[in-house]
Amino acid sequence: MNILLSPDSYKHSLSSIEICNVMEESINQISDEIKVHKFPVSDGGEGFLDVFFYHDDTLEKKYYTVSDESGNKREVMVGYCPKVKEVIIEVALIVGLVQLEANTKDIEKRTTFGIGELIIQVCDDLEVNSIIIGLGGTSTNDGGIGCLAALGMHLYDRNHNEVEPYLLNIEKVHHIDMQLVSEKIADVRFKLLCDVNNVLLGEQGATYTYAPQKGANERTCDYLEHCMKKWTLLLNDLMNKTCHEEKGSGAAGGLGFAFLSCLHTEVVNGTYYILERFHFHHYLNQCDYLITGEGKTDYQTLFGKVPVSLAKIAKQYKVPTICISGAVSAISVMDMLESGIIGLYGLAQRPMTLKDSLNDTKYLLQKITQSVVSTISYHK
Template structure:
């Protein structure tokens, strides 16, 4: 039996991971009617993580939270048994901004509220994907969503957002600690940046969230003050912990106050969706994402899929919208070949609007060519 396993991330701006899988499956069957095609949609811990969990058998539990700039947002957490998956991008990410970015005021509050809903419903393990953050608030919003109180010197609540951290004088962690006691929290994190400094959350990621140079400097100083307040409250200074600067400092809040473990996003998602078990009996794995580039090689879904498949001795090819990696770079990552929509359609706009049809054509070619080769 010839069996192909499709384990692709989304093609951002055109296809979800499930839609990629459907297009590849249709093309494969057209090119090789005898092929069995199974799909395990994947993600790297950013947007698409909830969808990957749902495809793997988790149940979506809707919940209302506060978006990054204060507007109500309908999100969900994914649940299986006592494990919950929360996607920061869906609760408080860039896609949830109602308008222009708010680099000083945006908050991670909604993600904390989603976590709190899952914990209060009985979940004892929470997996938090933190890609796609809209804020640089040091994870303060996340902590507030879980019950922490951030207070000024006069005892007033601190305003939301990174700029509000300037006013933090003390913390009340009573409710936070009560809620998370006995809960295992794991964070999908693919960067090793510290919280502050030239490689910190504000300096590296602040401009992507709308911060100008003056605002970057102000946010970095506010994060530095925030880290000092947390260190005083906990007795440990973790501002330089690898990954503390992830998601505007959510990584810092997670390790400093939630006793969380930071893990590779794609490795964590592959574990949740049962990818390794799905490899059994596979002839070929098809992975992919919208663009294959240098970032792909550093913690993105195709690289993680290829590494796991290589350990099982299953060959891998990739599909994508556009490919910026040469053959040697692909082979070093465990990807035997890459097939891009732009290989058959030079019009980039059509690659977005007609992505599914083009991907079917490419999959048909893979079935007729690469699949024939690996089954000889």
């Protein structure tokens, strides 16, 4: 029997590569007749860059020092493919939710400035035709103002005094000057990889959908949405575009909107891009079962998250899918079955706190993997 392991990461716990390795070890302990194939995947969030390095050994590691969401300096890694002059960036390494608990600034003062800094540095340091950016897992909600400021945007009030590039200062802004720091950036093609189709504004927009996960309360969300509307009007007027209604403009706290408005940008589904780029279907052709998973499987999973995306493809190849996630809640069994997922499992097999679950993730994953694989191998 052949089993393909293709999970997303368990946020704050195990990377997709680590999950594959734990599952493989667990399966090998119960049978030497099962052949394991590994295809770690990411939708653009945490662990995105590691997945690229796993699948592509031609990538070179490059390191740069940039500002994080609070303005502190941080060394980050990018991938570089010299053959096609392409850079791979994971924004979660710069302004990620992983650092949220240690964050010293409220969401209104967090900035994407470091992302723009990184783009400038790689373009000055390397020959770059294109940049692929994984947009998931950010702690910011600034509409990309910080990023554009690093790239050369200046904000001015009515008296032509410069305004600090934060979303909460947008009421002071009367005029915007957008002049890219480096002419090289104007010729670069950007591809944004993410798992969301949210537009910028409204109940399904960047702020109301994702800011609460980043520490914003209801009052803060209302204020941020008000500021985001003002920012939208200003940038639309400057660029003579209306990109705030495009799918993906609400990704990464509105960072997608900034890229779509000011740079040569395409937004694509991160999961499908990785599956196609690294030939996922070749693995499916030789497997009897697919095991996938994510940190938490809930109703949002049905809207293009990794497990459902993979299951729908596997279903076309008549490969049944099993999902083992860190947690499972509020999702219909029928919806899972229709997508091709025949079994859905959460790691916690008894009542436990989130802290205990995170501490015991590896052990819990070993046990549930062995239980599931023992069952399907018996019936096989």
